[in-house]
Amino acid sequence: MIIASNVSKKFGKLKALDDVSVTCIKGECIALIGPNGCGKTTLIKSILGMVVCDSGFITFNGNNIRHDWKYRARIGYMPQIGRYPENMTIGQVLDMMKDIRGCKNEVVDEELISQFGLKDILKKRMSTLSGGTRQKVSAALAFLFNPEVLILDEPTAGLDPVSSEMLKAKIITEKNKGKLVLITSHILSELDDLISQVIYMQDGKLCFHKSITSLQEETGEAKLSKAIAQVMMKR
Amino acid sequence: MKKIIKYVIIDILRNKIVLAYTVFLLLISVTIFNLEDNSAKGLLSLLNIILIIVPLVSMLFSAIYVYNSSEFLELLVSQPLKRKTIWLSLFMGLAASMAFAFFIGAGIPILLYEATPTGFMMLGTGLLLSVIFVAIAMLAAVMARDKAKGIGVVILLWLYFSIIFDGLILFVLFQFADYPLEKIMVGAVAFNPIDLSRILILLKMDVSALMGYTGAIFKDFFGAQTGLIISFCVLITWIVIPAWLSLRKFNHKDL
Amino acid sequence: MKKIIYIAVLVLVVHTLSAKTIRIGKQQQVKTIQQGLLLAADGDTVLVDPGHYHEKNLLINKSIFFIGINHPVLDGDHTYEIISIKANRVLVDGFKVVHSGISSIEDYAGIKMYSCRDVVIRNNILEDTFFGIYTQYGTNCTIEKNTLVSFSKEEQQSGNGIHCWKADSMRIIANNITGHRDGIYFEFVTNSIIWRNISEKNMRYGLHFMFSNNDAYISNVFKNNGAGVAVMFSNHVKMIHNYFEENWGDGAYGLLLKEISDSYIETNHFVKNTAGIFMEGASRIQVEKNVFEANGWAMKIQASCMDVTVVHNNFKGNTFDVGTNGSLVLNSFNNNYWDKYEGYDLNRDKLGDIPYRPVSLYAMIIEQNPPAMILFRSLMTSLLDKTEKILPSLTPENLKDEHPLMKPLPL
Numbered sequence: 001m002i003i004a005s006n007v008s009k010k011f012g013k014l015k016a017l018d019d020v021s022v023t024c025i026k027g028e029c030i031a032l033i034g035p036n037g038c039g040k041t042t043l044i045k046s047i048l049g050m051v052v053c054d055s056g057f058i059t060f061n062g063n064n065i066r067h068d069w070k071y072r073a074r075i076g077y078m079p080q081i082g083r084y085p086e087n088m089t090i091g092q093v094l095d096m097m098k099d100i101r102g103c104k105n106e107v108v109d110e111e112l113i114s115q116f117g118l119k120d121i122l123k124k125r126m127s128t129l130s131g132g133t134r135q136k137v138s139a140a141l142a143f144l145f146n147p148e149v150l151i152l153d154e155p156t157a158g159l160d161p162v163s164s165e166m167l168k169a170k171i172i173t174e175k176n177k178g179k180l181v182l183i184t185s186h187i188l189s190e191l192d193d194l195i196s197q198v199i200y201m202q203d204g205k206l207c208f209h210k211s212i213t214s215l216q217e218e219t220g221e222a223k224l225s226k227a228i229a230q231v232m233m234k235r
Numbered sequence: 236m237k238k239i240i241k242y243v244i245i246d247i248l249r250n251k252i253v254l255a256y257t258v259f260l261l262l263i264s265v266t267i268f269n270l271e272d273n274s275a276k277g278l279l280s281l282l283n284i285i286l287i288i289v290p291l292v293s294m295l296f297s298a299i300y301v302y303n304s305s306e307f308l309e310l311l312v313s314q315p316l317k318r319k320t321i322w323l324s325l326f327m328g329l330a331a332s333m334a335f336a337f338f339i340g341a342g343i344p345i346l347l348y349e350a351t352p353t354g355f356m357m358l359g360t361g362l363l364l365s366v367i368f369v370a371i372a373m374l375a376a377v378m379a380r381d382k383a384k385g386i387g388v389v390i391l392l393w394l395y396f397s398i399i400f401d402g403l404i405l406f407v408l409f410q411f412a413d414y415p416l417e418k419i420m421v422g423a424v425a426f427n428p429i430d431l432s433r434i435l436i437l438l439k440m441d442v443s444a445l446m447g448y449t450g451a452i453f454k455d456f457f458g459a460q461t462g463l464i465i466s467f468c469v470l471i472t473w474i475v476i477p478a479w480l481s482l483r484k485f486n487h488k489d490l
Numbered sequence: 491m492k493k494i495i496y497i498a499v500l501v502l503v504v505h506t507l508s509a510k511t512i513r514i515g516k517q518q519q520v521k522t523i524q525q526g527l528l529l530a531a532d533g534d535t536v537l538v539d540p541g542h543y544h545e546k547n548l549l550i551n552k553s554i555f556f557i558g559i560n561h562p563v564l565d566g567d568h569t570y571e572i573i574s575i576k577a578n579r580v581l582v583d584g585f586k587v588v589h590s591g592i593s594s595i596e597d598y599a600g601i602k603m604y605s606c607r608d609v610v611i612r613n614n615i616l617e618d619t620f621f622g623i624y625t626q627y628g629t630n631c632t633i634e635k636n637t638l639v640s641f642s643k644e645e646q647q648s649g650n651g652i653h654c655w656k657a658d659s660m661r662i663i664a665n666n667i668t669g670h671r672d673g674i675y676f677e678f679v680t681n682s683i684i685w686r687n688i689s690e691k692n693m694r695y696g697l698h699f700m701f702s703n704n705d706a707y708i709s710n711v712f713k714n715n716g717a718g719v720a721v722m723f724s725n726h727v728k729m730i731h732n733y734f735e736e737n738w739g740d741g742a743y744g745l746l747l748k749e750i751s752d753s754y755i756e757t758n759h760f761v762k763n764t765a766g767i768f769m770e771g772a773s774r775i776q777v778e779k780n781v782f783e784a785n786g787w788a789m790k791i792q793a794s795c796m797d798v799t800v801v802h803n804n805f806k807g808n809t810f811d812v813g814t815n816g817s818l819v820l821n822s823f824n825n826n827y828w829d830k831y832e833g834y835d836l837n838r839d840k841l842g843d844i845p846y847r848p849v850s851l852y853a854m855i856i857e858q859n860p861p862a863m864i865l866f867r868s869l870m871t872s873l874l875d876k877t878e879k880i881l882p883s884l885t886p887e888n889l890k891d892e893h894p895l896m897k898p899l900p901l
Contacts, residue, residue, distance in 0.1 A: 011489070048313050051489040073315035083306030087249050099238055100314055276807070279867075287869055401870035405855070408862050420864045433868060445764060445786040445809060449863040451740050 001026045001149065001180055002047060007056035009042055016042040017053065018204040029181040031191045033228065034201035040184045041080060044151055048077055073101065076147035080154045082138035084126045090137055091122035101145055112140040115166050131158045139167055149180045156190060168194060188225035200231070236320050239311065243328025247300065253336050256292050260340025268348040278349050278357065282436055285341065285361045286429050290368045291393050293333045297372035298389040300329060302382040309490045322485045326373055326478055333365040353439040360432035363470045367428050370477040377484045400427045417452045428473045435466055515539025523548055530554050538562045551576045558584035561615060566590040571598045578607040582614065590619040597649060599624035606631060621649035622670060628657040633665060640669040645693050650675040662687060672698040673715065680704050695720045707732060717741060718763060722748040731757045734766070743768040744785065757901065760785055769795045778802055781901050787813045796820035804898045805829060812848035815857045819889040823848065827895040835896045846894040849885045851878035
């Protein structure tokens, strides 16, 4: 569904992505992990077209994304740090996104909005929100339009445990509907029951892309965190 | 596209600065027209304000707005929207707001007190200047990633267009005093929209007589229909080229 | 001897008494003016009934009173000079003189005087004439209350309204002149007065004045002429209480003074001219109690002028107060009111405590480098002027009004 071929990107002298090739298939839930600054977010942003890669290309359902912008309608994106126009209210942001996507009449998935209790604070301005609440808004927006692909950048960072669980449950239901989910996270333990594949990146390079079962087999560890730790030790 | 322009304009209107700018212009123009015993003289005083304030405010406001709405841009870019649409909407929203503020603040007093060809010329060039400097500011903002640097560049650009360019002209005139430079000056003016607007307005005010031989040459050129059309084309080029360059740059910008 | 005198006086008296009146008109015995003029003798009155007369050139070579009733029209059919006067003591009164001939060789006029004394031309209307009223070698003539309208389109194809050449003791009073090349033209005219005329919309000068000494022009209005008023190569000219208005255009002046000396310019109004007064090679001129308002330049004094005294004038709303082209200044300014003056008056003597410099830096720049006019009213030039005001460096050091007035004079 999403294929990145030999994607490279430099920010000044820093190689954020170095010849990265990935294939992501429908129905998978892929964890994108690696140390800080290894290029996870850059890869995600490249897929979304927010960062234009220097060489290589990315296709979405076989179409090069550089010449296509409509594909983004099929992606729900939850950024690491949700940044929104500061003097809009939550309600206005939600309405605006619905308006921009042009799906006023379509069924929108407002499950998370109600679960997170955002309905009670629709009139609050974005500038007054706490980090956690912003994350809730971001998450709600990512799921709002029933996208085929979900890209979640550190989804649970800053969320309280209850909301975190709600979000996880939501991810699982969506995955079970056969959607492609791409997650980055530092907290490996919480990925355990979610993911089916792991992509490990370091210094802008793709180290490996394996299914969780083969990883467990190779390392003999059931827990993802331990399995990864072992892989890293080996290197 | 319309939707994005709508959101940009709503956002700008929520920002009190444009409102303050409008009120400021309105106050100044009404005071000027009321203070001066004849309104033609009021127009002359207003000329200076238009040529100085309008570019400055248009540029500063647009640059700051572009920087401040980086998160908004980021949000939009991750949505199924063409970058071109996003950037042009931002440009149109800003241009429309600045032009509208100018129209309310200075245009309406001009129409009320001085609905003459001079007044219309001032209104027209003022509106164009508003848009031109929005385009230039957006180019500066997209080129410089850092906000402080970007605003510095914008202020420098304003200084360049309102003072330094004229200083250079004066320098050239004195260096080449022995050559007939009048006709070259007609061309040189095209490189500064502020100068071009000033001369267009001055010629309508019939002060060309004061300007002697230079004035006669200018009147010959700018007074004629073709000259006028060319000047307006030049002013529009001053909108199109910066806007196009900034769009190209934005298309490849990483957010 | 006494007898001879008695007889002479008697003859004269009888002669005067015998002066007759000849009436001309369709209903009269004498049908044409030509015929009437032939019949007339010195001292006779020729009265012309209303009507339209096409009589080619009318030659008046006797001292007669030639009077029109209700402005009979004398038509020159675009071919002839209409009235030619070749006698002294002639009165021409109350005609409408139209369509004179136009020639590039001869100066055809509506009414032309050839070497006459004591002629009076008054209450006539002249329309579409080449020259209007023309005198050469005239002495003590009066041209009064005439209205002259021409419709010239080109300078070459038009003549002057009232044209005086080599004349003395002329009186030009209360005429209205429009549409000629020069409204009033004086060349080699002495001891004459131009009073209460209105000269407007002429192609070149409202008043053109050359080689004419000891003349005065008073209370005239010169408005909207192509180049204003020119007074050149003359001395002892008094210009008092005239209005120089709206002489606006490239190379137009309210008053152009060139090579003129020992003259007075007093209580005039200079309003809306490109340059109120332009002086070149002028010396010993007293400029006093004038009003300069809304001119491009109130005064342009070239460096070739000396001993020009400018006192007690009001300068209001001029774009540039004074322009000059050199740094040597032999003229003096004192006690004028300048609306651009920003000084103060601590001792309350109604005089500013710091001098006013009427020449701005920018005015100097464009004098040296005219294309710099391109920067007119730009921020740059206002900054230059402001700095020059604080630190004068380029403007002529001694061109200043030491004691400017704080309030305008009631003029």
